[in-house]
Amino acid sequence: MAAARDIIQPLENRAVSYSLSVSPTTTFHSPSAGHGFAAGGLPNRAVAKALKPFNTEDIKILLLENVNQTGRDVLKRQGYQVEFLKTSLSEDELIEKIRDVHVIGIRSKTKLTEKVLREAKNLLVIGCFCIGTNQVDLAYAAKNGIAVFNSPFANSRSVAELVIAEIITLARQLGDRSLEMHRGTWNKVSSKCWEIRGKTLGIVGYGHIGSQLSVLADAMGMSVIYYDVLSLMAIGTAKQVPTLEALLQEADFVTLHVPETPETKNMISAKQLEQMKTGSYLINASRGTVVDIPALIQAMRAGKVAGAALDVYPNEPAANGDYFTSDLNIWGEELRSLSNIILTPHIGGSTEEAQRAIGVEVSDALVRYINQGTTIGSVNVPEVTLRSLTPDEPNHARVIYIHRNVPGVLRKVNEILAEHNVDKQISDSKGDIAYLMADVSDVRPDDIKDIHDSLNSLNSRILTRVLY
Ligand SMILES: NC(=O)C1=CN([C@@H]2O[C@H](COP(=O)(O)OP(=O)(O)OC[C@H]3O[C@@H](n4cnc5c(N)ncnc54)[C@H](O)[C@@H]3O)[C@@H](O)[C@H]2O)C=CC1
């Protein structure tokens, strides 16, 4: 709790030092259009009042891992201070840098563990410019009032298209033929090269990517079966199978699209590889921990698995360069020596289309959260929004109170707000965390500090923000 208190202090100290008469500065712009809504979820035709008890240039943002220019532009247009790095950072470097910032933007490589987040005394919000959020300790972040946003499906199509390319590439041994030609070797063979038409694709995890892939594979004449822990509607002629084993026994190509969880760790290991058809293929573009790679190497050596495509690895380098060696993953050399294996550097979602869309989507969510307090799309705190205040509502304040989900809090909050006119209020909870927003009218500058300090003194408090 002490950490949460510290997190907001610098921002809020500045907040209460600005007078209500300071109108939004010319540096404020609504988030870039494209989704049809202005900040706070109002249709574009209505003008949302820019809430911000701070100079936008006080907000410090650290963007790692080469976040797309579109995302940087959205944030810079707000006047925020944006520091941009192409790579991820080592844990020590990250701890040093994160102390100072209000917002951090990452992709899949930066690990925001409890150890790192403990140092993030000013951090309000994390943007994952990707789908996966396994690299962030979501529970610790929520407990400390740090909201996390991601982009749930902007790169799904890119991953699905890569997998289609890999299915054909493996079936025709294209990787090997191409390498041979690069070395000057002409090797025209048809043995163990196949059409994919009529073959069975087994999709493990039928979510955004799995189901998109299902449509593409169906259109190419493949039979699609899938296994998922949820009972999900089949698309086209696809069929859900009851167990992973059933899928492995029937599929010619097995492709993995599950998140990284304790349950999916080594989901494909020696036993599962043994259950696969002899001469079948394995594709993993989910997370590196899902496949036991030494077991895969064995299965390929034994001829059980005829080919594999891997886009993700248990250890991935923080930057581009000659780092994919046995120093990084002990089996690196052995893996590289296998035939008919496609190794790609975690590029499933790396297309211009996906990265541009993700940049805008996540940055917009960050701007809405910073400037308006709305949490729609957050993966770790309750999703809450209120209709935006408009410029013809002067002397209004928006109260945001993130608190522990314990009995009696609303009564105490409403006692504090009771002296004012509460125009609208919403509250929701997720596990131990609750998020309350209220728009209060007829607020004088002194009231803002009072409201803030009174809420801050409640035992249940995780983080208080008052925007006006
Ligand atoms: N290689 C790359 O560049 C990319 C990799 N990814 C990875 O792909 C994963 C999947 O992405 P989406 O399809 O968007 O996720 P999603 O959340 O839409 O779908 C995941 C599906 O897996 C199922 N699932 C979860 N645990 C399971 C288990 N133990 N057994 C069977 N099914 C299980 C879920 O019920 C869900 O239907 C992401 O979590 C991410 O790790 C995502 C984007 C790009």
Ligand SMILES: O=C(O)CCC(=O)C(=O)O
């Ligand atoms: O593009 C990236 O950096 C990560 C892609 C990915 O794995 C994801 O979106 O979960």
